């Protein structure tokens with residue numbers, strides 16, 4: 001299969017591309033190498049991919065419609081996996097325009113390329129943040145999720161809606177995957193795990209918002225990639241829901257699927273797992289809740305399971321230990 005993956009120098013795109021290459025697929029990757037976090041880490045991920053013969057790289061921004069279209073045309077992809085985005089909940093309060101440019105304009109440009117090429121499947125990375133303040137938990141895909149709390153969430157919800165319209169108009173089979181707090185080796189330095197490990201090793205306190213009274217449905221990156229690969233084989237067909245809980249659109253070959261473990265972990269337990277992995281005690285800086293944050297994320301993994309027979313299962317202790325081992329070797333703090 002020929003797969004066009006965006007965001008391949010990013011955390012998840014790198015893992016996804018590596019997995020596809022290992023399975024013998026041809027991968028064309030696109031990444032604009034934005035400086036939202038350490039570009040050196042992005043280069044290091046990209047170097048690993050570029051060592052692979054079946055990997056073809058394009059450094060360009062999604063906003064460059066012509067460049068993106070040309071790259072996609074030369075790749076002649078069977079499937080597009082769209083992972084590039086301006087990510088991060090908190091940064092969307094500081095620099096909202098980046099979310100409009102990368103997520104709205106960028107996704108539109110990619111959809112246009114997909115329409116012209118008539119791809120067999122379009123996979124879009126979305127986020128648990130779209131559930132906003134929704135209740136009850138666990139979050140199921142059939143709830144409207146119409147109350148985003150940040151522009152990050154709003155931009156992803158808009159991308160979901162945009163892909164629905166293209167799926168309907170141009171018959172593009174589309175799976176929207178909502179990711180739940182993904183972590184693991186090569187992870188992002190701006191996310192809690194990266195910040196906590198860096199601070200604990202430097203003997204600095206870690207910031208715990210809402211005084212640590214939060215829980216997250218942490219998903220290990222290999223589990224997430226497993227879910228994505230399996231979803232690539234579960235191409236949506238209009239009018240053929242898998243069960244009564246299917247989010248399949250009545251008017252398009254389009255559905256949304258959570259990828260999460262379905263087992264939220266209290267933040268303090270996550271910190272304890274890091275302490276065990278590092279053999280150090282964290283100093284805590286207890287802070288109030290941040291605007292736009294959700295106290296809980298909790299995925300229903302039932303639809304993913306119904307479609308693919310798979311549920312993410314890596315325990316947090318195992319995943320955190322793998323991240324800490326990678327961190328020490330990558331940053332030379334072994």
Ligand SMILES: NC(=O)c1ccc[n+]([C@@H]2O[C@H](COP(=O)([O-])OP(=O)(O)OC[C@H]3O[C@@H](n4cnc5c(N)ncnc54)[C@H](O)[C@@H]3O)[C@@H](O)[C@H]2O)c1
Pocket residue numbers: 006007008009010011012013030031032033034042060061062063082083084085086087088101102103106125126127128178179180181182183188
């Ligand atoms: N990591 C998580 O916990 C998580 C949770 C929910 C959703 N997601 C989504 O998963 C996807 C991948 O996230 P990640 O954690 O790998 O983030 P990441 O920031 O590591 O990767 C995104 C990549 O996209 C590139 N990029 C950003 N804007 C671009 C643009 N306009 N043009 C070209 N390239 C651009 C960046 O350079 C980066 O390498 C994103 O869509 C994100 O919103 C991630």
